Amino acid sequence: MLNGNSLSYTMTAFPPAQPSPPLEVAEIPGEFGPVSLSERVVQHIWLRQDFCSNGLKTLSGKRVTVRRPGQWNLQEGPDFRDALIEIDGQRVTGDVEIHFYQGDWFAHGHETDGNFDRVALHVVVFDDGARPAYTSLGAQPEVIALLPYLNRDLESHAMEDALLALERRDHVELLEFYLSLPPPARCADLRDLAFDRWRQKRRYAQLRLKRLGWPLALHQAFLETLGYRRNRAPMNILAERFPPETMRGMGAEELFDTAKGQWKLAGLRPANHPRKRLEQCLALLHARPDWPSALKGWSALKTPADPDEATGIVRRQASFTRLRAELAEDILAGVLTGSRLDTLVVDAFLPLLSVELDQDFFGLWHHWMAGDAPAALIQFLRESGVTSARQPRCNGLLQGALQRFFTQGL
Template identity: 25%
Template sequence: MKEDFLHYIWQHQYFDKTALATAEGDLLQVLHTGFYNTDAGPDFKEALLKIGEVEWSGSVEIHLKASDWFRHQHQSDPKYDQVVLHVVWEADKAVHRIDDESVVPVLELRSRVKPELLQTYQQLQLAKSTIPCAAFWPNVPGITKTIMLERTLAERLEQKGKEVLQVYRSYGNDWEQATYNTLLKGFGFKINQQAFDQLAKALPQTVVRRHHQSLLQVEALLFGQAGFLEEAEDAYVKQLQKEHAFLSHKYGLQSNVVERHQWNFLRMRPANFPTVRLAQLAAVLHQHQALFTKLVEAKDVKTYEALFMVPVSVYWQQHYLPGKETKAVQKALGKSSAQNLVINVAVPLMAAYANFSGERAYLEKAVWLLEQLKEASNKYTRQYEELGWQAKTAADNQAALSLYKKYCQPVNCLRCAIGNKVMKQNGLAA
């Protein structure tokens, strides 16, 4: 058992209150459980209790054993003097406040919780399936799953928006810089995401912006700072080398080149090589200025796709690597890849701007956009499909991904509406 089980029991008051009393023998009445605290300090704040004939307002601290108070060093922390009730599974030791050495009242729960509730909790915690509630999933009402998936989608958009806002603020409140960093990370398509993130730091957006009118110079900056201009010797690459040498010296970029070993080519189709992605990125940066505004204000899916599906330069239509010609022609980013960028670039930017501006319409637009797009299932979302749930849109996929990473993977069932339903159906109804 972990403390989260007792947090859950206390928050929902899922214990027998018959002749409820503290371990010291005083009658106890819970008037308000308090608000769950995720920051430092006691677990629940602003609780309202009646102990004996006196009403108390303060905090509630929760432990498996009362002696954990000392193991967590609360006896030397004045913040815990405000605790008016110590809720424990086992009351094995008395606890005193620092200021006046008075006893902190204790409520022991181990004889007041239904065995079936604890058993259900343990089944979820010890489940061998990667989806802890897999065995219970078919019996959970569809509306419960829908509500939880809507919640996890909102949580994912909030988190993605916060990440963009952090970049926005760390670069002097510049939306175009935040867009640039998010765009480069998006062009990494997971397997090269870290390398593209490094490239965003190695090549400032302000430098690219100054030279956006020349596709040759944009390519020189990107390929040079990515470390791809050192080997090939054909005429075009020599031009890129010459431009990069000049520009990197002008802007002091020489020491920030990304190491070649940071780029992944293994088990990739040539069309997905990071060199091809760089060429496609160069085309987008050359074609579009004020990209943030375009990404936030576009009206339909086709417009969004078109922002990313820009034809690459003639050289990169016939090459996958510098100096290595191919008969295949790669004109622009494919539709599915463009939609991936809509999901991972445009949507987080809108979520961030909704947070920043306080205009919910941008968040609603982000959700609407996800609902218009399809997204391939992945190893995480396929686990829900195996249980009978099917993703119809990118919104469904993003919600399922968030459900897995935030709740299923860390076995955080007691904070999940689906897990709560399982607990009620199997632990309380028994």
């Protein structure tokens, strides 16, 4: 009720919300030094099933197929409720508990807590060799160590979560830091950080190629990029389940239905709908089934690109417009254009090609177009004076800015 210049009101009292359990934070060795990683990041990985599920085994050697990861529990008790899992072909319904190490089960007292009696699977990041978990009823959940099955390093997963935080916050502190540097030093700092990111991407490309080989590694990376960022995990699952020769005989609707319930569709632009992206993949498989071998002959791979030179000069001398058109039209049969094509180049093609051909394409990767870039980082590069007419926005500068934000917490 409004009385003169005062406002009086009655506030309904609500019962206090149940507090979320405290999240464990571990310090892990990263490419750029120790990284503080929240257990929430690992929970996100499990929720999205963002790992290689093909050949997934428990530490005791039993085969595991995750039919349903479970309902994420943000209150006390196991991290995921009512998961559906096949262990050596036997279906089990139960809970899933996530930890960094096996020993965390006992450090948290779960062996005496009846809330954890339905845990069917103990998911850890690292196999620390600790004794297996057991419940207050004496049951022993099977244990999976996720680290060998990750397609990306933990630092990249943490960075993706940091990106979401960046998009929700003001970046004034980051801007002030860079404006305090001389203009040449700003680009040099970002380029150095980008080189570290490049080495990291090459390392995981090497692991992927070792596990899958060239054609399957490209098939998986292509589908993952089509699903970037929200539908990467279900696209990865489809790539593992259906190799190119199998997928070529299927339809987009059939593939879409195979992963029904796992797609994140709310707020997607029509061009990013998974069904549309699957149609693009199938169009490529039909038009250019030999595209993985054709990619090795892409003219860009013979183009010198000095990372210390200005991007505008490099792009003009090397005719990036022509190189991009060759990739889009001749190699990928015109099925993919725009920023997603550039994301495919910098996140998948160039790291994989660098390892497969044993060549360093850092300069090309650095100067290439940035692809699907967070708006906050684009704004930062512009306001800090890093990008200009002579130095247009490029992948390396964005990668460096992302790394700076992540490692310094600016």
